[in-house]
Amino acid sequence: MTAKKRHAIAGNWATLLLPIGVGDEIEFAKLSEEIDILIAAGVDGIYSNGTAGEFHSQTEAEFDRIQSMLAERCTEVGMNFVIGACQPDARITLERLRRAALLKPLAIQVILPDWWPVTDQEAIDFLKGAVDVANGVPLILYNPPHAKRVLAPEELGRICAAAPGVIGAKVADGDKQWYAEARQHLSELSLFVPGHHLATGIAEGVAAGSFSNVCCLSPRGAQMWTASMQEDIHAALGLECRICKFMETHIVPYRQRLGYSNAALDKLLCAIGNWGPVGTRLRWPYRSIEMSEAERLRDVARIELSELFG
Numbered sequence: 494m495t496a497k498k499r500h501a502i503a504g505n506w507a508t509l510l511l512p513i514g515v516g517d518e519i520e521f522a523k524l525s526e527e528i529d530i531l532i533a534a535g536v537d538g539i540y541s542n543g544t545a546g547e548f549h550s551q552t553e554a555e556f557d558r559i560q561s562m563l564a565e566r567c568t569e570v571g572m573n574f575v576i577g578a579c580q581p582d583a584r585i586t587l588e589r590l591r592r593a594a595l596l597k598p599l600a601i602q603v604i605l606p607d608w609w610p611v612t613d614q615e616a617i618d619f620l621k622g623a624v625d626v627a628n629g630v631p632l633i634l635y636n637p638p639h640a641k642r643v644l645a646p647e648e649l650g651r652i653c654a655a656a657p658g659v660i661g662a663k664v665a666d667g668d669k670q671w672y673a674e675a676r677q678h679l680s681e682l683s684l685f686v687p688g689h690h691l692a693t694g695i696a697e698g699v700a701a702g703s704f705s706n707v708c709c710l711s712p713r714g715a716q717m718w719t720a721s722m723q724e725d726i727h728a729a730l731g732l733e734c735r736i737c738k739f740m741e742t743h744i745v746p747y748r749q750r751l752g753y754s755n756a757a758l759d760k761l762l763c764a765i766g767n768w769g770p771v772g773t774r775l776r777w778p779y780r781s782i783e784m785s786e787a788e789r790l791r792d793v794a795r796i797e798l799s800e801l802f803g
């Protein structure tokens with residue numbers, strides 16, 4: 494990955510998780526407290542509206558209120574922030590983008606239109622339109638494994654070559670072959686890999702950082718772990734092995750065996766970490782993992798991943 498990056502964005506990014514009340518409402522006072530805690534944790538940046546931020550379950554008024562709160566707090570203290578203008582409908586995305594750009598985030602993340610899978614040309618047309626509306630704010634394409642169209646590195650590189658305002662991508666990584674293809678086709682983009690693979694992504698010379706599920710578990714711990722990758726990548730890879738084992742053993746079965754969503758898993762991680770007033774509840778109609786499960790796993794996490802809770 495020797496080519497010059499389009500943008501210097503990098504590091505350990507914490508997602509906003511929505512505190513949801515018993516009546517399915519967003520608890521804005523708790524959200525404000527959560528933002529303060531993340532700022533105090535000293536993460537590299539805070540972002541809104543990935544899957545874990547439940548962008549798919551917000552009215553436009555709620556979207557505006559969440560983004561304004563994030564922008565105001567981060568701007569006050571000089572914390573980097575990224576807004577997710579993600580929405581399956583391309584028109585709603587453009588409207589969210591237009592309003593998000595006014596808040597002057599470091600970047601805005603978008604997904605591809607998501608119901609009928611887009612062709613390459615449709616993806617390019619969409620991204621070019623999004624870049625125009627973003628009015629100079631750079632874009633990050635969020636292309637998770639559950640997207641309707643999941644792009645291989647070569648496809649992603651070709652599509653983003655046509656939209657220079659896209660400066661990064663948030664993707665699931667893969668095997669050695671995936672990393673080789675990423676080095677070949679994506680060297681200009683800042684790539685964000687899943688939190689629990691960040692040390693591998695850095696060791697492979699591919700990842701700029703992560704929009705991180707490890708940060709859901711422990712914002713401070715994930716920040717220290719990320720910093721440690723510059724000092725001792727071997728030790729960081731050792732911790733990554735244990736993080737992956739923890740995820741495989743204690744977290745992923747909630748999705749694979751019991752059918753919970755990824756957002757439910759991220760909120761479980763946050764409740765296990767117990768660092769803020771978030772809880773495990775998701776917005777209707779999605780099912781939430783019981784808080785008692787988080788309570789049961791708190792000691793397990795602190796024993797198996799003690800470095801993250803030091």
Ligand SMILES: N[C@@H](CC=O)C(=O)O
Nearest residue numbers: 543544545704705706
């Ligand atoms: N995929 C996640 C990563 C955070 O946990 C997201 O929703 O951004």
